[in-house]
Amino acid sequence: MALMITDECINCDVCEPECPNSAISQGAEIYEIDPNLCTECVGHYDEPQCQQVCPVDCIPHNPDMKETKEELYQKYMIISAA
Template sequence: MALLINEECIACDACRDECPTTAIEEGDPIYFIDPDRCTECVGVYDEPSCIAVCPVECIVPDKDNVETIAELQYKYKSILAEEE
């Protein structure tokens, strides 16, 4: 399942640099996560790095984008292949 940044976001920029798939982008007024690029850090970290660094805990599961671990792994491998 992709993650979602809710309205609690303070646009502190802590999460953006942590994302290994560059899924987090600056929005107006809050940041947002591209569900097509979010892998919940599967393939890179044991848990989502953006959640770990968020000072206001505004990053939550996106119930509209439910994916299995296998699907997230496939997405991560596809993103890596695009960057080569």
């Protein structure tokens, strides 16, 4: 599953530089995660780095983007090849 950032985001700027796929960017009000680029760090790390550094725990799984670890790895392979 891709991740998402909720309204609890305080715009602390710590998640964006941690994303190895550049899936996190500043939105109109809070940071946003592009589900097409989010692999939950599969292929890079064992744990999603944005979740590890978020001080307010506002980065849950996106229920609209259900993906298996295998699907996330395939997405990682496509992103890495580009």
